[in-house]
Amino acid sequence: MKFIKGVAVNQPVFAVLDNRGLLHVSGEQAHSFLQNLVTCDVDQVAATGAGFGALLTPQGKIQFDFLVVKTAEGYLLDTPAPLVADLKKRLTFYKLRAKVALDDVTGSTQVVAVWRGKADGADGVHVIEDPRFEALGQRLYGPAETIEALLAQGGAKDAGIEGYERHRIGYGVPQSVADFGMGEIFPHDADMDDLNGVSFTKGCYVGQEVVSRVHHRGTARKRFVSVTSKTPLPDPGTAIETGGKAIGALGSSTRTGDGFKGLALLRLDKAGAALEKGASITCGQESVAIELPGWARFGWPAQETAAD
Template sequence: MPSAFLSDRGVVRVSGDDAARFLQGLVTCNVETLRAGEARYGALLTPQGKIVVDFLCIGVPADEGGGFLLDTPAVLAAELAKKLGFYRLRAKVVVEDLSGPLAVTAFWGDAAPPAAEGLAVRDPRHPALGWRVIGPKPAEPPAATGDYEAHRISLGIPAGGRDFVYGDAFPHEADMDQLAGVDFAKGCYVGQEVVSRMQHRGTARTRVVPVTFADFPPMEGLDVMAGEKQVGVMGSSVHGRGLAKLRLDRVAEAAEAGEPITAGGIPLVPVKPDWARFAWPGEAEA
């Protein structure tokens, strides 16, 4: 079973009598129906509906202290804890950044749960992503390998900070609506009105989608061009596959005009991921 120590991930714990109700009113996923030992993909948004930070929200069993663990980018863990603390007010909630003592490891390639110390949960975004284990950080953590990144990219799963910019992307643009990251039936949360409007009006034209290429990988952050027109931004890539945040309507116009899509002069071929339900150029909405 392949595995990778994810040194770029941190852990924030939210516990206390009001933890579920507290998070329910803030984040995009449904926390109140989340059972112990399960995970849901979610995010904290700005009031304008843009992603502040995304995470896997994990229910902690009562015999392990209860509450929730947020598996989130390590560089944003402290800021996430601070922001949640700002919203805490009088709620009976404790927010802790546990990125020091706890570590995140990914396992994939097998249906059986990993035999590892810590709390193991299924990654809810895609079945093939496998398991996440939150456990004590080893005294000498092994170096993270590129295998997990290659696996993630092959599935077309965006990574915040690489495939979309925090503070500048709506959940639909980061495919959170496609990857079970937004519960459209739950009650109010920060930024909900904007996200719901985009969902009901179908106004999301920009998406992070897989691309393939034959040459050296384009650098992250390069403009993706169709002729003289920018159609997106290049994200992460490896082994001839990558992700790019693209305006699909402009990609469709380029295809009709016979214009190649390039990043840094390298031709790209956009590919619809197997999990996508949004309309691909030339298709009707699924």
């Protein structure tokens, strides 16, 4: 490991994500069961070890989102901890006579994020690269004692959940519960298409027709983008405005360096028009700047397409 003025370069940083829960889907039909329900291609998850996906409402809105992790017996669904029981209940509704077992393993399996470096594997620990965006780092799943020893051996530094939130928000990656409620928005709104969370080739799943129509017609009107400010950003849900009219709302935010950064779900046409005109954009009483995340494949629509 190299050091510059006492600071380790590429020293792994980690956070125990006790705000995440885990549902294990196992059984001889676990693969086909999930493949027919979720937005991501479970064939690809089986091949690569991990994926990002969601279970949608029939109307195409995000009901639950999760990382999907391949295990020897099936798949782990890594989702916000408060939603595990509801996710299990919803999947049980779809289960019918399928040979599938659904087990909440939150208490026995720890979830840890590692970034700025790599963690090695160990017996009983699943190590994956975050399938949404490479710079987010790794996720580790396993017994707390084993992971603790593994990270200590690698010299990793504990940044806590707040450190992980700075990391996530800094890269402009939205997260359910923190940035949006369940059943409120579509996958394109949450940038899931650009974060490897939606397959447009695997075939049918719940809500697939709506998602496919939005994608092929290019009709996604709202997206999460990054918001920066020199002053602290207000509470989530605060309107983002230009010309006295709301164009969206703020999600989560954090301090980054000498400023503050957050995420906001905005009308792209209205936000793009404001940028074209050089108009002031505010959140609460403060001026803010907006920008697309570096990984985004979508862009600002032309000014003339903005609706009143």
